[in-house]
Amino acid sequence: MEKILEVKNLRKTFYKNRSPFPAVEDVSFHLMKGECLGLVGESGCGKSTAARLIAGLLEADRGSVGLEGEEILGQKGKKKRDVYTKLQMxxxxxxxxxxxxxxxxxxxxxxxxNRGMKKDRARERMYRLLEQVELDRSFGDRYPYEVSGGECQRAAIARALAVDPLLVICDEATSALDVTVQAQIVELLKRLQRERKLSLLFICHDLALVQHMCQRVLVMYQGKIIEQGTADEVIQRPREAYTRTLVDSVL
Amino acid sequence: MREKKTIVRKQKAPGKGIKLKLILWGSLALLILLTAAFAPYITPHDPYEQDLGRALWAPCREYLLGTDRYGRDMLSRVIMGARTSVFSAVLLVLITTVTGSVAGTVCGYHGGKLDTFLMRVSDVFLAFPGMVFAIAAASVLKGGLFGAVAALALISWPKYARIVRSQVMAIKNAPYMEAARLAGSGTVKIIFRHMLPNIAGPVVTTAVLDMGTMMMEIAGLSFLGLGAAPPAAEWGSMMSNGRSMLQTSPWVILAPGCAIFLTVMIFNLLGDTVRDLLDPRQRKKEELPL
Known part of the structure; x- marks a missing residue:
């Protein structure tokens, strides 16, 4: 098993009225090839910020992110676009x-x-991707407000898969959906992960879901990773007091 | 009762209503623009030929809209005036929209010191009475109609810059902007493909709705002798010329007045239709039977 993503000392501080607010502090972790890694924590703990930093949508203050051994932080222009053929959200x-x-x-x-594919071929591929996420071809011609949340999220997954990425970051991808649709999307993600040997960084605040999806879990609190381990271990025998309250509040 | 009626109309022709409206108002606006473009070829009389012998004739067969105090044919002058009034208003709106949009996009997207600087400049323009500034600028420029257009452009761009800036700031952090970035689109592509189309609605609506205001402002400067100089036919100055004869020869003021009224109305309705068309969410709402 090789590491596909390696994050080291990632840090980002926001300034609100000139007072610093550390959103992400010294976050380090790695992700194996084909692994699904859960990242849990309460709202505002910095999960989404961390995801955006890794994807380069926000500029990190410090730290490094290696994707297949290559540094991807601070890349610009074409190099950054190349990163997005391996990493999607x-x-x-x-x-x-x-x-x-x-x-x-x-x-x-x-x-x-954007990668220069001809229109007809792109359209064909788009239809195939829609089939893979169990959507009818006709969804290709619909507008986002014309479909349900679940259908739209399937399309978003199809969009993420369009470049055949190695790593997909799911930033609370199921949080806005109701429970039954959530289950369907989770099953879809699991199936795609299995079929395509995808690596997933699964950001979520639902511990039960994380236990179901992920092999390993990171627990984030106030911008820091306070606990990590296998999903069962962290959820059944939490070491940190905060993880315990998080587990207790759900189960 | 009123609500029921709307529902029936909406169910009857979903989506088609807008296209029909666009065709109707669009073709009327086009007609006005064509009239302006081909004005010299379609005037029945020479709009500048004076004949005091037929001064202030009431509308008749030969002179459908009557004549003014120098005996010039009002219809010809109204047609000829379309060129000056409509084209200068179109030009003015184009200049302000483009400069305002560029400034607004740069400010909204880039932010930082440039944003602060440009917005303080626009604050100065917005805080100062616009027309007074335009009069001052036009009299310094002394360029006739173009001077007036330039002066009005100078005072009008901050409004567009503000609108565009706020729109850009509202959507620049939307998830679909990040998604576009993840799809490998560069900044320029994102601005032109995802940002501008999404903010075009309010900008285009403001622009088309401003056509009337702009026309009136140009007319106002012309009235003060800072815009179109006599004897050039221009609706605003024609109206001010006819002001004193409102009770004796109302056609002199009514003809250009109606021309302004109709033109402004058509452009307003066109603006509304374009807005509906540019915002699919708006369109969706109208199609749904509520």
């Missing part, structure tokens, strides 16, 4: 993650078109 609010003026198909095809 699925966002929390599916409907907001698609341009309201463009169809879902356009959104899925954007990355292919």
């Amino acid at each position: 699925v966002f929390q609010t599916p409907q907001d993650s698609f341009d309201p003026r463009r169809t879902l198909g356009d959104g899925i095809m954007e990355s292919m078109r």
